[in-house]
Amino acid sequence: MDLSRYLSLFVGEAAEHVAGLSHGLVALEQSVSTGSDAGPVIDGIFRHVHSVKGMSASMQLDGIATLAHRAEDLVDLYRRHLARAEPAAVDALLATCDALQEMIAAAALGQKPAPDPALLDRLGALTRQALDGRAAQAEPAPGPARAPVPPPAPPLAPVLPAEPEPALKPGPRRLEVEVEVAAACPVPAVRAFLVVKKLAAFGSLVGSTPTVEELKAGRLPGKKLTVVLESADPLDRIERALSQISDLGAVVIRAQDGQVSTPARAPAAPAQPAAAESSRTVRVRTEVLDGFVDTVGELLIATARIREVGRALPPGLRPLLDEGVDRLHAIVKELHGQLMGVRMTPLAVVTERLPRIARDVARKLGRQVEVEVQGAEIELDRAILEELSDPLLHLLRNAVDHGIEPPHLRLLAGKPATGRITISARRDRDRVVLEVADDGKGMSAGRLREAAVRRGALDAEQAAALTEREALALATLPGVSTAEEVTDVSGRGVGLDAVRKTLETVGGTLELESTRGLGTRITLRLPLTVAVQPVLLVRVGEEVLGLPIAKVHGAVQVLYGALDRSRGAPVLPYDGELVPVHDLAALLGFDSAGRDERAVVVADGADGRIGLVVDGLLGQHEAVLKPLGPPLQAVSGLSAVTVLGTGRPVFILDVTRLLAA
Amino acid sequence: MGTAPAELPAPPTGRQVVFSVGTERFALPLSAVREVVPPLPPFARVPRAGGAVRGVMNLRGRVVAVVDLAELVGLPPQPLLSGHGQVLILDREKRAMGLLIGVVLGVELLAPAAEGGEGVVAGVAVGRAGAVTLLRVEPLAAAAAALFGGG
Numbered sequence: 001m002d003l004s005r006y007l008s009l010f011v012g013e014a015a016e017h018v019a020g021l022s023h024g025l026v027a028l029e030q031s032v033s034t035g036s037d038a039g040p041v042i043d044g045i046f047r048h049v050h051s052v053k054g055m056s057a058s059m060q061l062d063g064i065a066t067l068a069h070r071a072e073d074l075v076d077l078y079r080r081h082l083a084r085a086e087p088a089a090v091d092a093l094l095a096t097c098d099a100l101q102e103m104i105a106a107a108a109l110g111q112k113p114a115p116d117p118a119l120l121d122r123l124g125a126l127t128r129q130a131l132d133g134r135a136a137q138a139e140p141a142p143g144p145a146r147a148p149v150p151p152p153a154p155p156l157a158p159v160l161p162a163e164p165e166p167a168l169k170p171g172p173r174r175l176e177v178e179v180e181v182a183a184a185c186p187v188p189a190v191r192a193f194l195v196v197k198k199l200a201a202f203g204s205l206v207g208s209t210p211t212v213e214e215l216k217a218g219r220l221p222g223k224k225l226t227v228v229l230e231s232a233d234p235l236d237r238i239e240r241a242l243s244q245i246s247d248l249g250a251v252v253i254r255a256q257d258g259q260v261s262t263p264a265r266a267p268a269a270p271a272q273p274a275a276a277e278s279s280r281t282v283r284v285r286t287e288v289l290d291g292f293v294d295t296v297g298e299l300l301i302a303t304a305r306i307r308e309v310g311r312a313l314p315p316g317l318r319p320l321l322d323e324g325v326d327r328l329h330a331i332v333k334e335l336h337g338q339l340m341g342v343r344m345t346p347l348a349v350v351t352e353r354l355p356r357i358a359r360d361v362a363r364k365l366g367r368q369v370e371v372e373v374q375g376a377e378i379e380l381d382r383a384i385l386e387e388l389s390d391p392l393l394h395l396l397r398n399a400v401d402h403g404i405e406p407p408h409l410r411l412l413a414g415k416p417a418t419g420r421i422t423i424s425a426r427r428d429r430d431r432v433v434l435e436v437a438d439d440g441k442g443m444s445a446g447r448l449r450e451a452a453v454r455r456g457a458l459d460a461e462q463a464a465a466l467t468e469r470e471a472l473a474l475a476t477l478p479g480v481s482t483a484e485e486v487t488d489v490s491g492r493g494v495g496l497d498a499v500r501k502t503l504e505t506v507g508g509t510l511e512l513e514s515t516r517g518l519g520t521r522i523t524l525r526l527p528l529t530v531a532v533q534p535v536l537l538v539r540v541g542e543e544v545l546g547l548p549i550a551k552v553h554g555a556v557q558v559l560y561g562a563l564d565r566s567r568g569a570p571v572l573p574y575d576g577e578l579v580p581v582h583d584l585a586a587l588l589g590f591d592s593a594g595r596d597e598r599a600v601v602v603a604d605g606a607d608g609r610i611g612l613v614v615d616g617l618l619g620q621h622e623a624v625l626k627p628l629g630p631p632l633q634a635v636s637g638l639s640a641v642t643v644l645g646t647g648r649p650v651f652i653l654d655v656t657r658l659l660a661a
Numbered sequence: 662m663g664t665a666p667a668e669l670p671a672p673p674t675g676r677q678v679v680f681s682v683g684t685e686r687f688a689l690p691l692s693a694v695r696e697v698v699p700p701l702p703p704f705a706r707v708p709r710a711g712g713a714v715r716g717v718m719n720l721r722g723r724v725v726a727v728v729d730l731a732e733l734v735g736l737p738p739q740p741l742l743s744g745h746g747q748v749l750i751l752d753r754e755k756r757a758m759g760l761l762i763g764v765v766l767g768v769e770l771l772a773p774a775a776e777g778g779e780g781v782v783a784g785v786a787v788g789r790a791g792a793v794t795l796l797r798v799e800p801l802a803a804a805a806a807a808l809f810g811g812g
Contacts, residue, residue, distance in 0.1 A: 298721070542706075543705060543706055544705070545708075587708075588708035588709060589708060589709050589710075590706060590708065626724060629757055630757075630758075630806060631726055631758055631805065631806035631808075631809040632707065632717070632724070632726055632757070632809060634806070634809040634810050635707060635708060635709055635710060635809050635810055636709065636810060637708060637709065638708065641717070641724045643719050643724065646703065647701075647703060647719050648703040648705060648719070649703075649704075649705045649717045649718065649719050649724045650705065651705065651707075651708060653708075
């Protein structure tokens with residue numbers, strides 16, 4: 001049977017469980033160190049591991065199932081209070097998490113990854129150790145002690161342990177299996193289909209309600225499935241096989257001979273808090289959503305086009321058309337808004353993994369760190385979240401590496417040995433404010449001044465004249481850093497300036513506050529959505545181009561020939577500084593109209609302000625930005641394209657990369 | 662099967678879109694062609710793009726880059742003008758690219774009479790109106806994409 005159509009579903013769900021697992025393990029470690037009750041955390045961990053095992057077994061991904069099974073054995077000991085989680089075990093389980101993640105990624109490509117034997121051994125050894133440790137503590141048991149848990153030492157490759165062959169193998173009899181799929185399950189029919197498939201391995205199917213065809217069509221009334229099959233296998237064996245499928249509620253197996261098996265469900269069961277909510281949701285591939293956004297963007301453009309055409313109508317006809325177009329525009333705007341709402345994704349998607357990463361980095365550097373995330377439920381457009389992932393990671397690593405001091409220095413400074421990093425998010429009108437704050441050693445404005453002078457960004461006099469706040473902002477200039485030593489954690493050279501640039505591409509800003517000895521706070525302000533952006537339209541020869549308003553400081557009319565020159569190139573006095581001026585036509589490889597009376601747009605370039613000479617300013621425009629696909633994305637200096645109401649395509653320039661190529 | 666000679670990449674056979682460019686006839690597999698449209702003004706020039714790139718146009722809200730096929734195959738260049746020639750939109754995933762051609766002559770079942778070498782030309786076939794140069798779509802699209810910089 002072809003399972004490939006369920007693969008993407010599996011990959012998505014399994015990845016969620018692995019993420020949950022990773023999260024749970026970091027929480028476990030924290031609760032071990034604080035001595036708080038780890039019970040609920042361990043239950044959560046067990047549930048995630050169990051689900052991964054079950055779903056990968058149903059997808060016939062035996063390698064993933066085997067590894068998850070090993071991890072489950074170990075976690076089961078903690079769950080049943082037979083052993084306590086040691087740091088070494090948490091490390092091994094985190095390594096398992098990483099391995100599962102890689103294996104799931106490989107499975108997504110159609111591979112059937114095999115587990116790392118060393119990791120299997122490591123988990124097996126830890127399980128044995130935990131059991132031995134317990135055996136040593138326990139009173140000597142009379143007679144051959146029955147281990148409380150089956151020792152997992154031999155590889156559990158056959159997921160079902162071999163049973164002693166009965167003296168007389170019973171002939172096949174008719175079984176009726178009733179299964180109820182948990183309310184929380186997003187695709188109950190797929191689960192039910194997997195049940196039928198699993199049961200088919202035990203004998204011959206007589207029939208099912210609903211039928212297999214109905215299940216494939218996604219129909220499962222009442223989330224209940226009844227399967228009749230002829231099988232010679234014992235009931236508990238069948239029941240165990242079904243227990244590998246997650247999200248099943250009640251399972252009842254009835255035999256013709258009156259035997260009934262109603263197994264207690266494993267903790268994978270339905271008691272998820274979001275049950276009621278998720279039963280009413282559907283999963284949509286993100287590309288589908290992106291497609292909708294494109295289409296609605298085109299609707300906006302088409303509406304503008306109709307309005308444009310209407311201008312040519314005789315005045316008597318225009319009010320009617322305008323009224324219709326206004327209404328259409330309002331509806332499309334609303335649709336756009338709703339769609340943007342659907343694309344909103346909680347910040348948790350990118351913050352979830354941060355505590356784990358902070359822990360790993362801190363361990364490597366001999367620091368102690370606790371990370372707290374607040375406001376992870378706040379939602380942002382998916383496109384912005386994607387851009388946010390790397391900068392956040394970078395800020396976090398910086399905080400651990402350069403902010404938080406080693407424990408002994410913290411104690412000397414009268415602070416708790418464990419450093420604290422807070423990542424908090426809040427809505428502020430149409431923006432999201434995201435803060436990354438640490439209670440570490442802070443940044444030295446003096447050092448930043450020195451570093452900036454060394455880099456030649458400022459001379460000593462200018463540096464001395466800067467306020468404290470301005471001096472701190474120097475940290476976001478390329479190549480300015482006060483890190484005393486370069487470590488492999490934060491890397492060399494790419495620092496806050498890279499973070500700032502990434503943020504600016506989505507219309508965000510970065511601010512920095514720091515108090516020596518008390519810590520650093522970095523504040524990011526981000527727009528909620530990116531798809532519609534104001535641009536300044538300019539004319540170069542016959543061409544029209546757009547500059548993002550966020551990058552533009554202003555524009556002045558000039559006589560090009562009358563501009564002052566410095567070292568052969570024209571400069572423009574603007575706002576107290578001399579801005580180097582570039583001919584936009586020449587930068588783009590276009591012809592200019594060639595008149596002397598032109599305009600200079602002053603914008604933020606990669607290394608400070610630049611002036612761009614254009615032939616004319618056409619005004620501001622709310623542009624529906626379309627991302628550039630191949631082959632246009634290969635052109636440097638372009639960031640997007642938009643279509644005007646006249647149907648004219650207009651490229652939006654990436655000012656920071658205009659001078660680069 | 663085991664003793665069969667190593668299989669060569671199959672020559673393009675089957676249904677081909679035959680079209681004129683200048684005074685010559687060319688063909689591309691029908692499966693590689695999404696649609697054929699007239700040049701749709703207004704056009705915009707592509708900054709920093711090389712010779713054969715004629716510009717972009719708006720095809721039902723999709724911005725399509727238009728490359729002059731004549732220049733790609735070494736014939737005298739053609740301008741991108743309303744009412745001149747046709748644009749053959751390639752059916753490639755997520756790739757918004759069109760080739761500026763003369764005019765589509767029809768769809769024919771063609772097999773190459775003479776094998777071409779490596780690269781853009783797959784061979785020459787005898788069509789209804791005479792010799793037709795069969796083109797390979799992958800190298801052609803790659804050559805066109807290379808004009809946009811970045812390789």
